[in-house]
Amino acid sequence: EAQRIAHVNQLSAWLLQNSTIYNIFLTGITHTRIARGSVTSRLTLTPAHVNSKGGLHGAVSAAFIDFTTGLAIASVDLRDKTGASVDMHISYLSSAAGAGDEVEIVATAEKVGGSMAFVTILISKVDVVDGEERRTIVTKGHHTKF
Incomplete structure (x- = not known):
């Protein structure tokens, strides 16, 4: 697992450094x-x-979806290249999250093959109420990469 964690963190840092859009929104x-x-x-x-x-x-x-789904794909087999977007479906379920709010992004690779990958994602606003974390789903998505 240590190798997987290091690989994903290294890929994340590389993407942030080499993609202006990721650098703007994901720093x-x-x-x-x-x-x-x-x-x-x-x-x-x-x-x-x-x-x-x-x-x-x-x-x-x-x-957020494009960036984190690529990391989920890379976490499967430690690949460096995670493919190009083929299809992205996004459902905007709530506008609850705003400036100053913390969001949690959970990307799950449902199937990763040699040429196609299918990933689901949830973006949730995280609140702490009475010492417990509570999540409100803001965005739900599916991303297919080739």
């Missing part, structure tokens, strides 16, 4: 759990992440 992301086929990350939202109504912007959600 400060931390990966709180890395396992085979699954990566859980957290990020505190800034004003750059929200739309004119103050909620998490849909385009930012798509960037």
Whole structure:
């Protein structure tokens, strides 16, 4: 597992350094759990992440999905290249998350083959109420990569 964690963290750092869009929207992301086929990350939202109504912007959600689903794919077999997007479905379930809120992003690789990968994702706002973490799902998605 140590090799898997190191690989995903190294790939994450490389992507942040080499992709302007990821650098803008994902600087400060931390990966709180890395396992085979699954990566859980957290990020505190800034004003750059929200739309004119103050909620998490849909385009930012798509960037979160693109970034973290690639990491979930890489966590399966430690590959460096995670493919190009073929299809992305995003359901915006709540506008609960805004600037200053912490979101949790859980990407799960459902199937990873030699040429196709299918990944599901949940983006949730995390609140602490009476000492317990509570999550409100903000975005749910499916991402197919080739």
